[in-house]
Amino acid sequence: MKPAPFDYYAPSTLEGALALLGEHGYDAKLLAGGQSLIPMMNFRLVQPAVLVDLNRISDLAYIHPGDNGDLLLGAMTRHFQVERSPLIAERTPLLHETMPHIATSQIRSRGTFGGSIAHADPSAELGAVSIALDARFKLVSQRAERWVPANEFFIGMFTTLLEPDEALVEIAFPTLAPRSGCSLVEVARRPHDFAMVGAAACLTLDDKQLCSNARLVFLSVAEYPVEARQAQELLVGNPITPDLIRSAAETAAANDTDPSSDIHATAEFRRHLVKVLTNRVLQNAYEKALRSA
Secondary structure, eight states: OOOOOOEEEOOSSHHHHHHHHHHHGGGEEEESSOTTHHHHHHTTSOOOSEEEEOTTOGGGOOEEEOTTSOEEEETTOBHHHHHHOHHHHHHOHHHHHHGGGSSOHHHHTTOBHHHHHHHTOTTOHHHHHHHHTTOEEEEEOSSOEEEEEHHHHEEETTEESOOTTOEEEEEEEOOOOTTEEEEEEEEOSSTTSOOSEEEEEEEEEOTTSBEEEEEEEEESSSSSOEEOHHHHHHHTTSBOOHHHHHHHHHHIIIIIOOOOOOSSOOHHHHHHHHHHHHHHHHHHHHHHHHHHO
């Protein structure tokens, strides 16, 4: 398989990349890790006239604390760098837990955090985890820059709020509140396959061990990550008990998700997995929140 003809540019600055996006618009595609884009080009599922390679822009690869306490990741930070970072393990343990679930070690050595987010595959883990962690995305063009909450960024399959002249350059993760616990669980047919269903959860307890905040987000159940809002409402303000977790799982399966069938799983089986994984992920998150307290 070979891609359709295209013009190739490899700017060494973000300003140069944004200028190319501003000039070519919808005809251009950004190349980050290339682990998704290049196969799609080889199958001619996408045929950009212009490819803008970001790999020479070293300023877009970093992991460090921000001035306001957020943890900041440059969009060109490789998956393996996130996986091995002591700062990630300390400040955002859910990310540390998530990274080994992403494909294989070979792909994680090239794939980038920002590339995965911008690709917006509904079966990818990082979109759901970013929503669960209340992350924000910095989008930049020659015209302006803006911050977009993760739960507003994904609008469809492989579709985001990114304008054709914009680039995702930074991801900000807020500091977890005290007495918080997070978890990710998923079910796949084989190791390293895309998950048939996955669930990410974060729970925060108050000083009376009541749930003060809850995030429950699913992947592979729709064309974008799905936040289980009704299940979250059940949890907030209440003690986390086995009965409450079961009620949240029933609500998530019946009201918050509407999965479809494909060659990997039927809608009925996916709905069953939503229920099973909700029980697991909430119990895991709750136990971690108790240990944190």
